[in-house]
Amino acid sequence: MGVTERRPRTARCTQRAFGVLAALGLLALGSAAPVAAAPANAPAAGPDTGLASTAECKFGGKNIKSTPWSLQRVLLDELRDQATGKGVKVAVIDTGVDNDNPQIEPALLPGDDFVGGTKGTEDENGHGTRVAGIIAAQPVGGTGFSGLAHDAKILPLRYTGGEEEGNSETMSRAIKAAVAADVDVINISSDTADKKPNTGLEAAVAQAVANDILVVVAAGNDGADGKHEKTYPAAYDGVLAVAASDRNNERAQFSQSGDFVDIAAPGVGMVSTVPNGGQCPADGTSFAAPYVAGVAALMVEKYPDWTSQEIAARLMQTADRPGTGPDAELGWGVVDPVAALTGDDTPQQEPVEDKPREGGRVAPMALTIGESEEERTERYAVYVIGTATVLTLLVSGTAIANRDRRRKRTAGTTADTTTSTRN
Incomplete structure (x- = not known):
């Protein structure tokens, strides 16, 4: 507001090379x-x-x-x-x-x-x-x-x-x-x-x-x-x-x-x-x-x-x-x-700089309990993949068991037929 000393940042990413003209309406x-x-x-x-x-x-x-x-x-x-x-x-x-x-x-x-x-x-x-x-x-x-x-x-x-x-x-x-x-x-x-x-x-x-x-x-x-x-x-x-x-x-x-x-x-x-x-x-x-x-x-x-x-x-x-x-x-x-x-309802007269961590780095935000939307999506995806894998194994296992039973049943029938013929 014209009363706080400004400290320009030393470097910023180069601006995109769009056409440069004065913007509408100022x-x-x-x-x-x-x-x-x-x-x-x-x-x-x-x-x-x-x-x-x-x-x-x-x-x-x-x-x-x-x-x-x-x-x-x-x-x-x-x-x-x-x-x-x-x-x-x-x-x-x-x-x-x-x-x-x-x-x-x-x-x-x-x-x-x-x-x-x-x-x-x-x-x-x-x-x-x-x-x-x-x-x-x-x-x-x-x-x-x-x-x-x-x-x-x-x-x-x-x-x-x-x-x-x-x-x-x-x-x-x-x-x-x-x-x-x-x-x-x-x-x-x-x-x-x-x-x-x-x-x-x-x-x-x-x-x-x-x-x-x-x-x-x-x-x-x-x-x-x-x-x-x-x-x-x-x-x-x-x-x-x-x-x-x-x-x-x-x-x-x-x-x-x-x-x-x-x-x-x-x-x-x-x-x-x-x-x-x-x-x-x-x-x-x-x-x-x-x-x-x-x-x-x-x-x-x-x-x-x-x-x-x-x-x-x-x-x-x-x-x-x-x-x-x-x-x-x-x-x-x-x-x-x-x-x-939102947040603190206590007013302040002027903005103040954020506190940096040691070494001049900006302090990260405090950890919060819970998960982000992205994390939640990843968790659901794991559930879906896991469930699909279990179902696939169950279906495959059931198919193998059924096949084995059919083979045993067929083998038993053939043995009975052979025995009767020999008698």
Whole structure:
């Protein structure tokens, strides 16, 4: 969160050599070009990532039936036994959130628009609707996708999108509106075009942090060159900066690296809601940030007395990491939703490094009583093979015994016949 010293890891496996382009939808502020409109039943606006997951998205399309990989990796039933986000408000500062998608419409609160008059509930671009869906989309029949905190409420604050381009000023106004609305979490899936800090934006973020609001921000999608570079507002003090991870819990190739990165979350092939109904997949740290924001919303419900700093510390402490501490690619590791909501209920102010064994090796997990699913499968296989072998022996033995009896019976009959003939 901008306050813990980062220790970059010295070596990591070479990233897969996919096409390298900026990921879909991480909006720029300042002098960037205006966001293009994406009409219904047309491909979504934004640069092509070169990855198949962003192809041919249509607004008002169909739901994707299967469960996305980013949800398959979570024990959702166990997670939702802990919390569902009920009573929690999350501000989505973005391109608006479309209220015509039935999965996200029930979660929407009356919002605001700082570049138009839509009250935040129209989204010509589709970016904000995707972000909101990852947090709070309702479970519905015919699809395996739903938001992590499906009972949370979304405050849509439109700072850019449509014909008018947003900037650091409109984002700052949106942050202040979120503070005034007394939200619990703010999600910002954008960075500044010039990668430079802005005094007004920094002050708005500081106001939110001072009001004990957890500010979750995407780290940025310009990391394909591997260089470490700060992005804003992600690098401001008190912010939880989120990188994108892939299916192997490695840094997604486009995800920005830097000592400011606090945590990572799935950001490749992220299925979510789009305007006018339906779903589409997309890639980007834009969609990793709301994954973390959704888990944070669950924690706010379960731990209502915890501060935003304590919630952030638990998220980082329980994250899945390859080393004992943080690095510049994944921060403290890939978020583990179930681990963040289970275990010790004692809050902590900052994450701490894991204790290594002698020789610098990471201590293994403690042995547990019982067996894994793989071990159980192997045991059953042994039973089946053993039973089959016994049955085979029994059948073979019975066949041999029957054969011997037939031979003895035949031999006896022949001997009787011979004796009678001789008499």
